[in-house]
Amino acid sequence: MARWQSGSRERLAASALRLFASQGFESTTVAEIAADAGLTERTFFRYYADKPEVLFAGQDEFEGLFLDGVEESTSTQPMELMASALDHAAAFFADERRAWSRSRQVVVTGNVALQERELHKMSGLASSLTSAFAERDIDPNIAALAAEATVSVFRRSFAAWIAAGESRPFADIQRGVLSQLQALLAPS
């Protein structure tokens, strides 16, 4: 029998989300999360750099989907690369994940520190996309604007996807939002 149960990292994340959802982010201490997972506070910080970070595990995988989408496309047109990245990332948001995403988002929306962390993650995604676009010989300034537009479309789509009553698949919503953005900025 192992001295330590395996999956400490996952247990910590699960305990954290459950406690945050039931009693709030600020009124849950790290020591409490750790105890709930059968560990100590010190061990929590060996897995997660800080308290907000425990809600953002798996971010790298998510960001990788966008980048894979860019790599898959052979185009050098910003719009086509954006669409490819968005389409590819949509796979992450399967319908089974919708309920989980909703409850997680309630927690994030309810705390400023978590909102800030989420924005920072989105900013990191935009940076990565900027680099990926720039490797296709796209002007750096254009690449940055395209990357931020991509993230905007994703965020709007995600918000719509978890809205009450919404049932369309993520990919469908996202294509609609991208069209809206194009229409908005079309020279009239």
Added chain:
Amino acid sequence: MARWQSGSRERLAASALRLFASQGFESTTVAEIAADAGLTERTFFRYYADKPEVLFAGQDEFEGLFLDGVEESTSTQPMELMASALDHAAAFFADERRAWSRSRQVVVTGNVALQERELHKMSGLASSLTSAFAERDIDPNIAALAAEATVSVFRRSFAAWIAAGESRPFADIQRGVLSQLQALLAPS
């Protein structure tokens, strides 16, 4: 002679920026800032909600310029409202402010917590713009995309404005970036 010197808030902000710039954000304690301003740590937190916030005083005024720009325009076209907001806000970034903005940005760029706070302020600006646009009978989804696009243009412009060697006025840079964004998303 007054028991307390006036302008405590401003002295705290000035001490903070100076200390952050010379020895870094993290290695400067709030107690140190307060002492430098002739006050105590407790008083610092009566003026600023937390340590990052001391670098973001005056944010309301800045946000107000964007909103004034929207109000000044009588248009109901998103693109025209965006342009009006951006043009109006450009007044905030006079050439005299460029050197100060550069040194402040060095501090912000050098610390993750400050970057997160800055992103959150930009997000708040986007929310305000979304509401302002929505009051012009613009579809909420379009309003949100237009607001985020506005903020993207501003941020890209600001980055260019403080770049080494750059000397064009802020308004000129910003108009160029807005044109680039339009060109990027123009249906081909």
Added chain:
DNA sequence: TGACGTGATGACAGTGACTGACATGACGTT
């Protein structure tokens, strides 16, 4: 089989951000 290294964890003390509660004392008003 037993010594040994490795790696995950615990234990503990310390720093610093932030808060609540109460005390102080200069100032204007009456």
Added chain:
DNA sequence: AACGTCATGTCAGTCACTGTCATCACGTCA
């Protein structure tokens, strides 16, 4: 001159986060 107000000081406390050392199950190698 008594009084209320308000910016500030003082102090104790909580909690996020860190450095350091101890512990102990496990695999390996002699």
